[in-house]
Amino acid sequence: MKPGRQKSDSCTSFLESGNPAFMAAIDGEADETTLEYLRTHPEYAHEIERMRELQTRLRIRLFRLFCPSSDMLRDYQLGLLTEEQHQAIAEHVALCPHCAAELGLLTTCS
């Protein structure tokens, strides 16, 4: 809290507090010290819940948006795609742990 602020300003969004540990609470990565602080400062609970809901809504719309279908991964694994498709999927798999794991499953089952 900045000097001179009224007590009611303690409810100022924790986003403005600049404390990265509060963000960790949204993803379940907060340490015990942060969790204990949040338990003793319930005014932050609403803000955390609001951010968590925003994050969930974003994930619902964006989760694995660019991942190829399992059919494409299957044909990629066998080399049945065009060169352009193959390259695009190779670049994606290098980045996406989910597709990399699924490709591993296809390779194992082969």
Add this chain to the structure above:
Amino acid sequence: MQQSRVIAPAPTGNVQAYHTYETPLQYMELSVLMKHCSAESERFYRGQEHDTRYSYELFRRALVERDEAAWEQLYQHYTGLVEGWVRRNSAFISSGESSEYFVVGAFTKFWRAVTPERFSSFPSLASLLHYLQLCATSVVIDSVRAQSWAEIVPEDMVGADIMSQHSPDEEAMNRVQREEFWHFIDTQLHDEIERVVVYFSFVLGLAPRAIFSRRSDLFTSVNDVYNVKRNVLGRLGRNAQLRQMMAS
């Protein structure tokens, strides 16, 4: 075993010398073909030398000629094999689905993927069976994807529109809408660092520690990831247009 052979006397007139001609496979009656398939499959399972031509012909009729009777026989002949593959897949056990669900799904994917034009990409029975096995695996992968999707959606946010099965057209439209949503989000980002955090957080669904682990070249510590995410979420949360898009 019934065999289709034509016996003709030898040109010399010696009745004890005959030429025998086997019916070309493509003209063989389906019931006869299936007997050969069963016999050769039995030899395969016993580790004996076996002839794959008959089963390959069965696949050809089912997939190139789109012969329904041949397809039905193929399904019956190989359903046990496919079920074995499914049951040995580690992801099957945790899926909660029946093996029959995956078997049907595997054959459906196989039928759709191996068109008459594509059949030549599979020059042997082994290659066809390999592809059928991969189709079974991809059905399992689809199931696992659906499960992971369900894990990110809280129960109170599960609605009929989110979890219902969509037609291909609806799925395509849905994807277009989601891509448009991503393009809008992208316009709200200030730099590549924010783009990385947003992509890894919401498209890949990774937590900040995992993001830092993967992109430690961009961040000094996980706190940097938290800070970027805080700024982005704050900005997005105040965006009236975005709130409207998410409400629709």
